[in-house]
Amino acid sequence: MKMPITEALTIAVIGICVVMMILAIIAVLIILLSKVIRAIEKLIAKKTPAPAAPQPVPAAVVTDREVELIGTDEKTAAVIMAIVSKKSDIPLEKLSFKSIRLMDNDEKGGNK
Amino acid sequence: MEVLYETLLAITWPQVAMWAIGGLLIYLAIAKEMEPTLLLPMGFGAILVNLPLSGAASVIEHLFDIGIAGHELFPLILFIGIGAMIDFEPLLTNPKLMFFGAAAQFGIFFTLCAASFFGFELNDAASIAIIGAADGPTSIFVAQELNSNYLAPIMVAAYSYMALVPIVQPPIIKLCTTKAERKIRMVYKGKAVSKRTKILFPIIITAIVGLVAPDAVALIGFLMFGNLIRECGVLNSLSETAQKVLANLITIFLGITIASQMKADEFLKVDTFIILGLGLVAFVVDTFGGVMLAKIMNLFLKEKINPMIGAAGISAFPMSARVVHKLGLEEDNQNFLLMHSIGVNVSGQVASVIAGGLILAFFRGIGG
Structure with a gap:
């Protein structure tokens, strides 16, 4: 066909x-x-819980009180805590953070 | 001595012509390294079956009956190996490349019209058209399923033109594109594709194609089965076997089996040359279609596409992707198009199987 x-x-x-x-x-x-x-x-x-997750966050628990996070997330807070610990050479267990707050633009401009 | 005399007397001119064709295929395979895995067995087989009073012909015919005539086993099993070889990641990172795979099937449908114009029967025209899929196993599968009278020339054309992709495509691509277009650089945004996606992809594609084109499900199913073996991550040894041992084994048998259809009296006809010509037209139109789609898309896209990648939509994998990549480097030695062209190339593989299934569905229903 x-x-x-x-x-x-x-x-x-x-x-x-x-x-x-x-x-x-x-x-x-x-x-x-x-x-x-x-x-x-x-x-x-x-x-x-990720096994390789950074441990600094629980470090705040060592202080027996919660770190107050203002305008920032847990991940950023954990990084900040780790940096502070490293720069100050103080182990995280001995550091106590009361709060971590995101600065607004006016505060950032403090060195004018 | 009498046997020798009898054999010599049985030699015919058409047989001598077939020896020459066989010799040419072997030459192309060895000297030009054109698809040697297939052209060499085909060439040798062509000589073998055309020897006067050849005792090999019946053995090869038996192989044909088992491997091709009986449920197209060889092409289907070969698809498992091909599926295991293909990495769909470039396509999964940029699914839009799928459209080029479709555009490069224009050749199939154009050739369908051309074959009808030349007065071929319905089933033969459809089988000839599928040469445009640039996919050997699909061509064999469709031609056999449609009971085409031209299985041998179709197989020879399909495999020969696949081998000739580096010769056929570049002039067409250059003809359809400007130098500036060929220089367009494309950034490869390599996103990580999760293992789950890679595993689900072959399963979902099989299911979709099975629903839309049930006739193609054997082809796509075997292809995707091979890919699932590759991607599942727990069958590495099977994947290796499918890619190398299985694919090589079937290729050896497939090549020499195709030759069973190359007997002088059946092969040397005017129709054979018309089919070879139509096959070439199919490849040219495929290439043209892919490039043109890219050019049309470029009219609307902010980030321009190098139109050459459209040509990789023919499923001759991975040759056409390499051809495009090489052409890109010729124009600009910092223009690396390989990942894009491979993505288009694998989409062409999927598209050609779908097109094959559609051709089967249309022509079984209409008149096959």
Whole structure:
């Protein structure tokens, strides 16, 4: 059975459109899949304590009272504590932090 | 002496022509290193089956019956090896590259129209068109499933043009692009792809293609099975075997089995030359389609794409990606396009299988 050229053209157009469409769907799915997996992995990472996580945060616990964090997150606070400990050569266990506060712009401009 | 005389008398001119063709394939494989793993067995097989009163022909035909005619085992098993070889990471980091894979299938559909114009039967026209997939196993699978009368020339064309990608593509790419376009640099934003994504990718692709084009599920399924073995991380030895031993073993048999269809009386026909010509047209249009899509996309994109990467959308993996990379370096020795072109190249692999499945679905339904 031979195929009229018009029918071949129709099939060709439909064919390339369908291939494009399927690949577009796959591309969107890959993007979604990557996002979902990244979100799940972040959730899992939050739930399970990372073994290599920096330990300075618990150091604040040594002081028997919570460090008050104002305008800053735990991660940044942990880094600051670690830096202070390193620079002052005082072990974290012996340091006591009352609060860590993010300075606003006016305070930063103090050396004017 | 009498046997020798009888054999010499049985030699025909077409057989001598096939020896020459076999010799040419062997020459291209060895001297030009063009797809030697396939062209060499094919070339030798072509000589073998065209020897007068050849006793090898029946053995090779038996291999054909088992490995190709019976459920297309060889191409499918080869796909496991190919799947294990492919790293989809460049595609997963930039899924937009998928579109180039689709654009580079234009050749299939263009050739379908051209083959119809030349008066080929429905199943033959569809099988010839699939040469444009630039994918040997898919071409064999589709042609065999559609009972094409031209399986041999289709296989020869598909594999020969894949081998000729470094010769066929560069002039077309240069013709469609300006020097400035070829110099466009692309930054590779290599994002880490999680192991979970890499594992889920082959499973999800198989499921989607299985739903949309069930006829292609054997092809994509075997390809993705090979990729899952590679990415799962617990089957390293199987992955190594699939990539090397399995792929090499099947390639040896596939090459020589294809030759069973290269008997002078069946191969040397005008139609064969038309098919070889149509195959070349398919490759040219594939390349043109990929490059043009990139150029069209560049009209709307802020961060321009080097249009040459579109040409890597034909699934001749990894040759077309290398060709594009090399062309990029020719224009600017600091322009490294390999990661982008590989991404496009693997998307072409997926696209060609989907296109093959669609061709099967269309032509089984319409008239096959």
